[in-house]
Amino acid sequence: MIAGRASVVDGDTIEIHGERIRFNGVDAPESSQLCLNAKGQKYRCGSISAKALDDFLSKSSPTTCEFVERDRYGRFVGNCYRADGSSVQEWLVANGLALDWVRYSGGAYAQLQLNAREQNFGLWSGTFENPWDWRANKRAPAVSAPLAELPTQGGGGCKIKGNVNAKGERIFHVPGQAHYERTRISENEGEPWFCRVGEAVDAGWRPAAR
Numbered sequence: 001m002i003a004g005r006a007s008v009v010d011g012d013t014i015e016i017h018g019e020r021i022r023f024n025g026v027d028a029p030e031s032s033q034l035c036l037n038a039k040g041q042k043y044r045c046g047s048i049s050a051k052a053l054d055d056f057l058s059k060s061s062p063t064t065c066e067f068v069e070r071d072r073y074g075r076f077v078g079n080c081y082r083a084d085g086s087s088v089q090e091w092l093v094a095n096g097l098a099l100d101w102v103r104y105s106g107g108a109y110a111q112l113q114l115n116a117r118e119q120n121f122g123l124w125s126g127t128f129e130n131p132w133d134w135r136a137n138k139r140a141p142a143v144s145a146p147l148a149e150l151p152t153q154g155g156g157g158c159k160i161k162g163n164v165n166a167k168g169e170r171i172f173h174v175p176g177q178a179h180y181e182r183t184r185i186s187e188n189e190g191e192p193w194f195c196r197v198g199e200a201v202d203a204g205w206r207p208a209a210r
Helices: 045-058 088-094 110-118 131-142 197-202
Strands: 002-004 007-010 013-016 019-023 063-070 076-081 160-164 170-173
Touching (some): 002 013, 007 045, 013 063, 131 197
16 A cells, blocks of 8 residues: 555556556546547547546545556556545546546446446547557557567567656667667666567557657
8 A cells, every 4th residue: 555645647647655556447548649529629638637637636635545466567556545535546437537447447437437428527528539449559550560560589588678768758669660779778767678569558658759
């Protein structure tokens, strides 16, 4: 368990005492993701979710997160609550700011999501792409198909380098790209090796431009 003042990273991730925490069982739009509102106009739904989360948490601090597991990338995955006992995940889904990620929740938030959808809350007031599909469809095409099927070899059995740049952006490099050879990663600082492009995309990393 960890408790403290939460800094919002995005709509489903916070940081407490330097520990990055991914909410268990829900998935919010990515920070750069665009959705369509009821009038068919584009808006930054990911940024909206993150801002709403920040406002919600600031009204009842500290935030407490109960440890569930560490995912394969070493991230803390947990169930989080405000000081008043309100479930952060339930609030996000109930207000249409995040989706019930059945793959990991087992459908724990299905009823809340149905209610939000029926009342056109948040994302449900317009149209959107599931965050997990957006990550795969928006980012993966930047890497050629042959590279997406790279065999597992190299450091730790994998060859794709996860690098955090000076702006804090999480970028992955594959063999053959211009900056691959000179890119140095530090696993101790949260820069992992990936075996497949899909793994990097699912973990929230984007491909390098070159």
